[in-house]
Amino acid sequence: MRVELDEPKCVAAGQCVMAAPEVFDQRDDDGVAIVLDAEPGPELHDSVREAAAVCPAAAIHLVER
Amino acid sequence: MRRIVIVGASAAGLAAAETLRREGYAGTLTLIGAEADAPYDRPPLSKQILASQWEAERLALRTAEELAALDLDLRLGVVAAGLNLAARTVRLDGGAEVAYDGLVIATGVRPRRLPGQGAHVLRTLGDALALRRRLAPGRRLAVVGAGFLGAECAAVARGLGCEVTLLEPAAVPLAHALGETVGRVLSQAHEENGVDLRTGVTVSAVTDEGVRLADGELVAADEVLVAIGSQPNTEWLAGSGLALSDGLVCDRYSAAAPDVYGAGDVARWHNELFGVSMRIEHRTNAAEQGMAVARNLLRPGDRKPFTPVPYFWSDQYDMKIQAYGYLRGHDAVEVVDGALAQRRFVAAYRTGDRLTGVLAVGMSPKVIRPWRSAIAGGVTWSQAIGPAKPGPAVTENEVMSGERAG
Numbered sequence: 001m002r003v004e005l006d007e008p009k010c011v012a013a014g015q016c017v018m019a020a021p022e023v024f025d026q027r028d029d030d031g032v033a034i035v036l037d038a039e040p041g042p043e044l045h046d047s048v049r050e051a052a053a054v055c056p057a058a059a060i061h062l063v064e065r
Numbered sequence: 066m067r068r069i070v071i072v073g074a075s076a077a078g079l080a081a082a083e084t085l086r087r088e089g090y091a092g093t094l095t096l097i098g099a100e101a102d103a104p105y106d107r108p109p110l111s112k113q114i115l116a117s118q119w120e121a122e123r124l125a126l127r128t129a130e131e132l133a134a135l136d137l138d139l140r141l142g143v144v145a146a147g148l149n150l151a152a153r154t155v156r157l158d159g160g161a162e163v164a165y166d167g168l169v170i171a172t173g174v175r176p177r178r179l180p181g182q183g184a185h186v187l188r189t190l191g192d193a194l195a196l197r198r199r200l201a202p203g204r205r206l207a208v209v210g211a212g213f214l215g216a217e218c219a220a221v222a223r224g225l226g227c228e229v230t231l232l233e234p235a236a237v238p239l240a241h242a243l244g245e246t247v248g249r250v251l252s253q254a255h256e257e258n259g260v261d262l263r264t265g266v267t268v269s270a271v272t273d274e275g276v277r278l279a280d281g282e283l284v285a286a287d288e289v290l291v292a293i294g295s296q297p298n299t300e301w302l303a304g305s306g307l308a309l310s311d312g313l314v315c316d317r318y319s320a321a322a323p324d325v326y327g328a329g330d331v332a333r334w335h336n337e338l339f340g341v342s343m344r345i346e347h348r349t350n351a352a353e354q355g356m357a358v359a360r361n362l363l364r365p366g367d368r369k370p371f372t373p374v375p376y377f378w379s380d381q382y383d384m385k386i387q388a389y390g391y392l393r394g395h396d397a398v399e400v401v402d403g404a405l406a407q408r409r410f411v412a413a414y415r416t417g418d419r420l421t422g423v424l425a426v427g428m429s430p431k432v433i434r435p436w437r438s439a440i441a442g443g444v445t446w447s448q449a450i451g452p453a454k455p456g457p458a459v460t461e462n463e464v465m466s467g468e469r470a471g
Binding site: 009011012013014015017018026028029030031049050053054055056057058 | 080083084087106108123126127348349352353356376378385387429430431433434437
């Protein structure tokens with residue numbers, strides 16, 4: 001799985017950080033999301049899918065392979 | 066369960082469909098949407114779309130390939146007209162019937178309107194594109210209603226060089242939702258940015274020349290946007306036996322009847338975390354509720370109450386406003402970080418003895434997140450802030466650490 005973030009779309013809600021704190025964080029100044037691990041291990045896939053699903057800006061795109 | 070029907074193909078309906086597939090549901094999945102467009106995102110309509118910063122294609126919630134992978138019986142531009150609970154069928158406009166074993170109702174809301182012709186509303190992509198075509202430097206726009214939608218559109222129109230009049234019946238915009246102090250701070254931004262904010266005025270009708278106020282005065286405008294709230298799309302459920310009361314009435318699991326669930330703007334459910342019946346018209350809730358009802362539908366023996374901390378954000382001028390929790394009906398507001406005057410602050414909301422919400426403007430996520438956790442944890446006001454103070458509810462510059470909120 002590869003995690004892609006459409007940064008200009010991010011609205012800094014922080015939902016992804018709550019769903020998958022191992023994979024997402026937020027910038028201090030404006031809250032825009034940061035991908036900490038663009039190729040997370042299988043044990044994190046469920047929480048990353050949850051993060052993508054709860055993103056209110058549809059800014060997280062997962063390439064499953 | 067072999068046939069699931071989702072009525073409503075926006076954020077909530079799509080989230081339900083995706084969750085069902087992700088959790089292994091392999092049966093027929095019918096997604097019915099009244100709009101002809103594939104599922105798209107609404108919050109940018111009053112922001113980047115209205116400002117012409119984005120084109121419509123950017124709003125698509127999923128690519129064609131992603132939708133195809135869900136293996137949907139996708140029916141767009143199709144309106145649901147009735148529900149037969151006993152027979153477990155949805156009747157479509159035109160008379161066809163679709164049978165279900167499980168049903169998700171996510172038909173959303175539509176804008177309230179005013180008497181008279183020719184006013185804009187803003188709910189759909191078509192609405193936003195129609196309004197933006199009419200906005201240009203020097204054009205006069207009257208916005209009726211200074212809630213979040215009206216405020217965002219006023220801000221965008223000012224940015225485009227329009228002459229904007231913002232008309233609001235309350236003395237202080239958003240005071241009923243956020244309290245007078247916060248409402249006043251937010252509305253100062255309109256005046257500083259050259260919007261003619263007129264409070265305490267009631268608009269009675271839209272006319273060819275603008276809007277007519279209740280006292281007879283005409284406010285001249287080239288374009289009128291009516292942003293006075295919305296009403297749930299529940300007419301098609303009338304007589305079905307489902308309870309309707311400002312939305313589809315659902316229980317704590319967001320169920321309206323056995324194997325029938327409500328999600329998104331249309332659903333009023335009992336949120337146990339706050340102990341109140343609520344209907345939330347926010348983008349984040351639509352996704353979360355769609356996901357929650359999908360899981361409850363698939364696992365009748367292991368249902369979970371839907372107990373989110375509601376979240377919304379609003380972009381106005383240079384302000385980013387974020388709020389967690391349930392602010393409506395609060396008893397007191399206290400500024401707990403930052404300063405109102407700089408429009409960088411966190412305001413905490415008390416209802417009874419509970420911390421029930423926070424609203425932040427221009428604050429870092431590290432500051433806001435502990436407050437969200439505190440609300441989710443159901444902490445009391447005194448645990449979060451200290452003993453409730455008598456006298457004026459708002460004080461400035463009190464700082465609270467995340468640990469104390471914990």
